[in-house]
Amino acid sequence: xxxxxxxxxxxxxxxxxxxLAGVLPSLxxxxxxDDWPARRAYDTTWQRMLYDAGYAGLHWPEDAxxxxxxxxxxxxxxxxxxxxxxxxxxxxxxxxxHAGPTVAAEGTAEQRARWLPPVLxxxxxxxxxxxxxxxxxxxxxxxxxxVRDGDDYVxxxxxxxxSHAEVADWCELLVRTDxxxxxxxxxxxLAMPMDAPGITVRPLRTLAxxxxxxxxxxxxxxxxxRNRVGAENDGWRVTMVTLSFERGTxxxxxxxxxxxxxxxxxxxxxxxxxxxxPVLRRRLGRLNAEFRALWRLTQANVSESERTGGVPxxxxxxxxxxxxxxxxxxxxxxxxxxxxxxxxxxxxxxxLDRLSSLSYTIAAGTSQIQRNIVAERILxxxxxx
Amino acid sequence: MDFQLSDDQRALRxxxxxxxxxxxxxxxxxxxxxxxxxxxxxxxxxxxxxxxxALRLPEEAGGVGLGLPEAVLLFEEAxxxxxxxxxxxxxxxxxxxxxxxxxxxxxxxxxxxxRPVADLxxxxxxxxxxxxxxxxxxxxxxxxxxxxxxxVAGAVPVRSMDPLTPLHRVEGRxxxxxxxxxxxxxxxxxxxxxxxxxxxxxxxxxxxxxxxxAGSREQFGSLIGSFQAxxxxxxDMLARTEPARSAVYAAAVTGDPVExxxxxxxxxxxxxxxxxxxxxxxGGMGFTWEADVHLHLKRAWLRAARWLTAAEAEELLAADLGxxxxxxxxxxxxx
Numbered sequence: 081x082x083x084x085x086x087x088x089x090x091x092x093x094x095x096x097x098x099x100l101a102g103v104l105p106s107l108x109x110x111x112x113x114d115d116w117p118a119r120r121a122y123d124t125t126w127q128r129m130l131y132d133a134g135y136a137g138l139h140w141p142e143d144a145x146x147x148x149x150x151x152x153x154x155x156x157x158x159x160x161x162x163x164x165x166x167x168x169x170x171x172x173x174x175x176x177x178h179a180g181p182t183v184a185a186e187g188t189a190e191q192r193a194r195w196l197p198p199v200l201x202x203x204x205x206x207x208x209x210x211x212x213x214x215x216x217x218x219x220x221x222x223x224x225x226x227v228r229d230g231d232d233y234v235x236x237x238x239x240x241x242x243s244h245a246e247v248a249d250w251c252e253l254l255v256r257t258d259x260x261x262x263x264x265x266x267x268x269x270l271a272m273p274m275d276a277p278g279i280t281v282r283p284l285r286t287l288a289x290x291x292x293x294x295x296x297x298x299x300x301x302x303x304x305x306r307n308r309v310g311a312e313n314d315g316w317r318v319t320m321v322t323l324s325f326e327r328g329t330x331x332x333x334x335x336x337x338x339x340x341x342x343x344x345x346x347x348x349x350x351x352x353x354x355x356x357x358p359v360l361r362r363r364l365g366r367l368n369a370e371f372r373a374l375w376r377l378t379q380a381n382v383s384e385s386e387r388t389g390g391v392p393x394x395x396x397x398x399x400x401x402x403x404x405x406x407x408x409x410x411x412x413x414x415x416x417x418x419x420x421x422x423x424x425x426x427x428x429x430x431x432l433d434r435l436s437s438l439s440y441t442i443a444a445g446t447s448q449i450q451r452n453i454v455a456e457r458i459l460x461x462x463x464x465x
Numbered sequence: 466m467d468f469q470l471s472d473d474q475r476a477l478r479x480x481x482x483x484x485x486x487x488x489x490x491x492x493x494x495x496x497x498x499x500x501x502x503x504x505x506x507x508x509x510x511x512x513x514x515x516x517x518x519a520l521r522l523p524e525e526a527g528g529v530g531l532g533l534p535e536a537v538l539l540f541e542e543a544x545x546x547x548x549x550x551x552x553x554x555x556x557x558x559x560x561x562x563x564x565x566x567x568x569x570x571x572x573x574x575x576x577x578x579x580r581p582v583a584d585l586x587x588x589x590x591x592x593x594x595x596x597x598x599x600x601x602x603x604x605x606x607x608x609x610x611x612x613x614x615x616x617v618a619g620a621v622p623v624r625s626m627d628p629l630t631p632l633h634r635v636e637g638r639x640x641x642x643x644x645x646x647x648x649x650x651x652x653x654x655x656x657x658x659x660x661x662x663x664x665x666x667x668x669x670x671x672x673x674x675x676x677x678x679a680g681s682r683e684q685f686g687s688l689i690g691s692f693q694a695x696x697x698x699x700x701d702m703l704a705r706t707e708p709a710r711s712a713v714y715a716a717a718v719t720g721d722p723v724e725x726x727x728x729x730x731x732x733x734x735x736x737x738x739x740x741x742x743x744x745x746x747x748g749g750m751g752f753t754w755e756a757d758v759h760l761h762l763k764r765a766w767l768r769a770a771r772w773l774t775a776a777e778a779e780e781l782l783a784a785d786l787g788x789x790x791x792x793x794x795x796x797x798x799x800x
Binding site for chain 1 (some may be wrong): 732
């Protein structure tokens with residue numbers, strides 16, 4: 081066990097820090113959360129800056145246009161960008177962390193050449209068409225149909241919880257291509273152009289009042305067969321490649337952000353006098369332990385994936401289960417730190433964050449699904465209800 | 466950065482597991498329970514011969530010359546096996562008390578502040594803090610001979626909840642000004658960390674016991690581990706153990722007081738709550754003397770009340786937040 085970073089890793093960190101300090105002041109002001117075209121422009125501008133500096137697709141393999149960085153370098157990148165207050169991956173999320181890695185892992189040479197460079201440059205944005213109104217935790221029950229018609233699939237159905245749908249160029253879409261097969265074996269993965277006729281996007285308003293995602297209705301949308309990644313009816317396996325990326329280093333920035341928020345909560349509590357309440361103070365102390373441990377667990381997971389060849393294991397489920405609950409606790413504590421009317425003032429950052437945090441135990445696999453995964457795939461308990 | 470156990474560390478851990486399997490298997494553990502926890506001197510010497518106490522002494526002083534990360538792995542195995550005796554205090558006393566390193570002497574610790582003193586009966590020496598205002602690593606008092614006899618004479622045995630750990634109540638001048646000031650810092654920190662490692666081993670073991678039971682017990686015509694109400698308890702046990710493991714290992718590598726506090730807090734919680742969930746999953750059997758789970762729970766409760774309690778750890782971790790760190794600068798807290 082050696083928690084020290086190597087000389088090469090520290091040099092990487094130093095160069096990155098220097099670059100961030102140079103470029104961040106030149107960024108335009110952050111757009112309003114409800115102005116989607118402006119958000120897209122802001123996020124893609126940042127992605128282009130990363131690309132020009134050689135930091136785009138850091139963890140992607142080199143033959144996919146990435147930098148082939150080690151998991152530890154990726155960890156350092158996510159840690160330093162968050163620490164410096166750099167923009168989030170934002171609208172580039174699906175392209176960089178879901179669809180892109182899937183195409184890189186499973187796509188043909190032609191598909192990789194078509195889709196990967198624009199993601200890295202920030203030229204194209206992807207969204208995700210996985211969940212459906214009747215296929216949430218049971219994703220494999222999805223019913224959006226794709227019927228072959230010559231060189232096209234004709235796709236009809238509806239998708240839900242699709243982030244960035246209004247401004248995306250492409251949608252990574254899961255469709256049912258064989259309704260007769262067992263549910264996991266009749267699914268295919270398609271790249272659907274979002275300007276195709278027959279697509280209707282209806283924004284969904286979250287309980288926080290913002291429009292973070294949308295419903296997407298598909299009415300006989302024609303998607304070329306050549307846009308299918310992987311074999312027909314092999315889309316479930318292709319998708320699992322994507323989801324294992326989601327549970328790898330995806331939360332590094334968030335843990336760093338949580339630790340920053342916790343420091344800010346302590347500072348605010350000291351300022352407004354609530355620090356003198358030992359119950360609240362101890363609660364913040366406990367959160368310090370939790371986020372320190374989650375940071376160390378992240379490092380352990382990254383080390384593990386480095387040893388096993390860069391593919392994050394299912395240990396990510398243990399992390400996600402714990403992290404999502406603790407982050408909700410953080411904003412409960414924040415409400416107590418704010419106290420009084422401030423805890424209900426939506427112009428206070430933590431009040432909105434408290435609302436947003438309610439999604440953490442639901443999105444990307446609910447905590448109940450994570451517990452099933454941990455119990456069945458790690459602990460080896462029998463499947464069942 | 467490489468946050469993985471080295472091959473040597475893995476070998477050390479499995480060597481310790483093999484040793485305990487040979488000298489302290491379940492039959493011997495249950496026999497110790499029936500003996501009322503009286504210390505087995507020959508077992509103590511075997512641990513000494515294996516380097517359990519001398520692990521961190523330099524080689525030129527007759528030790529093994531390894532560090533806290535390796536010690537943590539050994540104590541994890543000890544916690545897993547419910548190994549009794551003042552393991553932490555004797556390990557800390559190696560090099561300070563003659564015979565401790567070799568397993569010839571049994572050394573316990575009196576933390577003060579009204580805390581229980583364990584295994585006083587057969588102890589050859591007792592570590593106590595040297596009064597108020599102790600600076601880190603200085604003025605540790607070691608009680609032996611007549612002073613020890615006086616100390617023992619003034620101590621009152623209590624009927625210990627943990628059948629493997631005899632306890633005394635210590636009153637009079639030894640109670641001192643409170644644990645956080647009465648015990649030298651470095652030793653107290655290391656005691657907290659090694660104790661956290663024992664808790665980690667216990668938490669890992671009770672998770673295994675719960676999974677094993679849930680995967681073999683049938684009710685309603687199914688293995689109970691196939692029911693989400695049961696399997697989710699097991700998943701939560703792992704979700705407590707693994708962050709605690711990362712915290713304990715990291716604290717062993719850095720030796721940082723705040724990381725040690727985090728490790729102790731989370732490992733205490735993992736050990737106690739996992740033992741309780743394990744007990745629940747065992748149903749009626751879990752409430753019996755015959756099942757081992759109560760031994761894990763009682764020991765976990767006891768360890769949680771020693772070296773660094775949840776309240777102390779949380780205050781220390783709170784003090785670490787933000788620019789003002791009053792507990793950090795003084796001699797209180799862990800130091």
